Every structure is written in C-alpha cells, then in structure tokens.
Amino acid sequence: MDMDLTKFHGIIPAFYACYDEQGNMSEPRTAALADYLYQRGVQGVYVGGSSGECIYHSVEERKQALAYAARALKGKMTLIAHVGAPSTRDSIELARHAAELGYDALSAIPPIYFKLPDSAVVGYWTAIMAATELPFIIYNIPQTTGYTLTPAVFRQLLANPKVIGVKNSSMPALDIERFKSAGGDRVVVFNGPDEQFVAGRIMGAAAGIGGTYAAMPELYLQADRLVREGRFEEAGKLQSKINDVIVALCSLDGSMYAAIKEVLRRRGVNIGGVRAPLEDVSPADAGRIDGIAAAIDALVKRYDEA
Numbered sequence: 001m002d003m004d005l006t007k008f009h010g011i012i013p014a015f016y017a018c019y020d021e022q023g024n025m026s027e028p029r030t031a032a033l034a035d036y037l038y039q040r041g042v043q044g045v046y047v048g049g050s051s052g053e054c055i056y057h058s059v060e061e062r063k064q065a066l067a068y069a070a071r072a073l074k075g076k077m078t079l080i081a082h083v084g085a086p087s088t089r090d091s092i093e094l095a096r097h098a099a100e101l102g103y104d105a106l107s108a109i110p111p112i113y114f115k116l117p118d119s120a121v122v123g124y125w126t127a128i129m130a131a132t133e134l135p136f137i138i139y140n141i142p143q144t145t146g147y148t149l150t151p152a153v154f155r156q157l158l159a160n161p162k163v164i165g166v167k168n169s170s171m172p173a174l175d176i177e178r179f180k181s182a183g184g185d186r187v188v189v190f191n192g193p194d195e196q197f198v199a200g201r202i203m204g205a206a207a208g209i210g211g212t213y214a215a216m217p218e219l220y221l222q223a224d225r226l227v228r229e230g231r232f233e234e235a236g237k238l239q240s241k242i243n244d245v246i247v248a249l250c251s252l253d254g255s256m257y258a259a260i261k262e263v264l265r266r267r268g269v270n271i272g273g274v275r276a277p278l279e280d281v282s283p284a285d286a287g288r289i290d291g292i293a294a295a296i297d298a299l300v301k302r303y304d305e306a
C-alpha cells in the first residue's frame with residue numbers, strides 16, 4: 001500500500017471500555033474519555049483491544065464500542081480498530097463495521113483458544129484483510145495468545161500490500177528491531193510493552209500503542225518528544241518514573257484496568273468499572289489510588305514546567 005504512514009506515528013493509547021452504572025457500553029462516557037485524550041494531543045487511539053476488554057464483549061457490544069469512539073473522534077485523530085476474535089467470521093463482521101465507520105486501519109490478535117498452525121493464523125489475518133480496503137496492523141502478543149509471530153511468518157505476510165505494520169507486545173526489544181528490519185520503510189512497528197517504550201522507540205518503533213497510556217498520556221507524549229529530540233538520557237529517566245507508576249497500578253488486588261479507571265476518575269473522567277471476570281480494586285485501596293493519581297499529576301506538572 002503506497003500510503004503516508006506518518007499518521008500512525010506517535011502516542012496511540014489503547015482505548016478503554018466505557019460502561020454506565022449498570023455495566024453496559026456508554027456513549028456519553030466514551031465521549032468523555034475521547035475528549036480527555038483529544039485535549040492532551042495524542043496522535044490516535046486503538047479501540048476495542050485487550051485494554052478495551054474486547055474479550056468479554058459480544059460482537060454487538062464491540063460494534064457499539066467502535067461506533068461510539070468513531071463518533072467522538074473521527075476527523076480529530078488516527079483511529080485503529082481492533083477486530084481480533086476467536087472466529088474469522090466475527091472478525092470479518094467487525095472489520096466491515098469499522099470500515100463503514102471510517103477507521104484508518106484494522107488490527108487483530110491471532111485467533112485464540114485452539115493452538116493453530118501458522119497456516120491457519122496467516123489464513124485468518126488474510127481473510128480479515130480481504131474483507132475491506134483498510135490497511136492492517138498485525139498484533140503480536142504471545143504472552144496472552146500463546147502464538148508467537150516469527151520474522152519468517154511476518155515476511156510471508158508482508159507479501160500482502162495491506163500489511164502496514166505490527167504492534168509488538170513481546171518483551172524483547174530485539175523483536176521490534178527484527179520486524180523493522182524485515183519490513184523497512186513500508187511498515188510501522190508499534191511498541192507494545194509500556195515499561196520499555198523508550199527502548200522500543202530507539203530499537204525501531206516509530207509509535208507506541210499501550211494499555212497504560214491513557215492513565216498518563218502527558219508522560220508518554222513527553223517521552224516520545226525526548227526520543228525524537230535525541231535526548232535519550234532524559235527519556236530513560238522519565239521511563240523509569242513511568243515504570244514506578246505502572247508497578248504501582250499492578251500491585252493492587254484488582255485488575256490493572258480497574259486501578260487505571262479509578263485513577264481516571266480522580267483525573268476527572270468516569271468510565272465505570274471493569275467487566276467480570278476482571279476484578280475491581282478493593283475500597284481499602286482508595287488511599288493508594290489517590291497516591292498514584294497524585295504521583296502522575298506531580299510528574300505531569302514537573303514536565304510542564306521544564
């Protein structure tokens with residue numbers, strides 16, 4: 001695909017599931033999260049991925065999530081729709097829906113549950129690509145899917161011009177470098193692990209898609225800026241501060257997403273709780289969440305003044 005890939009560069013938060021008080025998809029709350037991210041100047045959003053709790057939603061709900069985010073943000077930033085699902089049929093339905101809504105690209109994890117051979121996984125991604133005109137971003141996240149994308153399979157997929165990149169969430173920054181080396185200028189590699197965003201950017205990722213970005217978008221935008229300016233030492237120091245926050249978010253009893261949603265509530269955005277079987281944070285952790293939100297605000301302020 002001969003296209004300008006720069007709209008995929010930069011900071012692309014994974015969009016969260018936004019629920020009302022009954023736990024149903026909420027359009028006004030989606031709009032509130034969208035506005036919060038827009039105000040902060042992120043380059044795009046990744047809608048309906050792992051952080052969007054897609055695995056716990058019906059196809060109808062996933063269509064709602066894609067539609068609400070598009071209605072709030074179309075024309076304001078780059079929109080990527082995650083359409084990965086256990087069956088090819090559901091993914092195709094979601095892909096067509098995303099294309100109708102005006103998304104800029106599709107993305108999908110490999111099909112989960114049964115261990116499938118490379119041929120089936122390639123067939124799955126190829127079927128999604130054939131369903132619309134949209135460009136496609138492969139999603140490699142072996143620790144949750146059990147499937148590891150190899151450089152050889154990536155090269156095979158590159159024969160399809162719709163492939164414009166890979167979101168790599170495996171931990172070695174080396175994998176980012178290998179995918180970039182295989183794809184060259186025609187691909188964007190997206191850093192997955194937020195804990196090593198700076199390393200991923202230096203090793204070949206031109207962008208990041210991350211599950212914790214929306215909790216502290218200002219800090220990732222600043223880290224990205226420092227990398228672009230070649231200020232690697234300062235970027236590394238900021239990464240370390242970010243990692244203190246991530247470790248704290250992951251140290252509570254509930255799911256990291258429940259903790260992030262509590263932090264967002266303290267930052268002025270209420271998007272409800274998490275869907276079971278994900279666990280809520282315990283009320284006893286309220287003080288620790290206050291502390292995390294205050295730490296984020298203090299870091300944002302420090303970098304604003306710098």
Ligand SMILES: CC(=O)N[C@H](C=O)[C@@H](O)[C@H](O)[C@H](O)CO
Pocket residue numbers: 050141143144168169191192193194195209210211212246
């Ligand atoms: C395994 C997983 O969910 N990885 C996400 C996507 O790459 C990350 O963005 C994490 O949410 C983040 O690095 C926090 O651990």
Ligand SMILES: CC(=O)C(=O)O
Pocket residue numbers: 014015046048049050051052209210211212
């Ligand atoms: C974390 C992430 O990027 C996702 O929601 O898939």
